[in-house]
Amino acid sequence: MANTIEKITAILVDYRDFDPATIKAETSFADIGLDSLDTVDLVMKLEEEFGFEIPMSDGLKTVGDLATFIDSKK
Numbered sequence: 001m002a003n004t005i006e007k008i009t010a011i012l013v014d015y016r017d018f019d020p021a022t023i024k025a026e027t028s029f030a031d032i033g034l035d036s037l038d039t040v041d042l043v044m045k046l047e048e049e050f051g052f053e054i055p056m057s058d059g060l061k062t063v064g065d066l067a068t069f070i071d072s073k074k
Contacts (some may be wrong), residue, residue: 001025003069005052011045026063046070 008021018032029039043054046066060066061068 001064001067001071003014004070005063007049008046008063008066011042012047015045023063025067026062028062028067030061 002070005025011022012018012023012032013020016034016038017062023032026071029042034042039056043056047054050073054060054066054069060069
């Protein structure tokens with residue numbers, strides 16, 4: 001999961017110049033200020049990176065939730 005979190009972090013840093021040190025598994029997307037349009041754009045970038053569809057789900061609220069989901073599809 002650590003490698004997946006690193007990839008998600010890299011995408012977030014590229015997307016909006018976040019400080020990578022502030023992004024942890026427990027970091028929620030709301031806490032870093034992503035709104036619904038940002039989330040759609042981010043999901044598209046993640047789908048491109050990982051090669052499969054990622055549902056826009058209320059269950060994917062944190063970086064860790066997203067990494068767990070992605071790892072379950074590998």
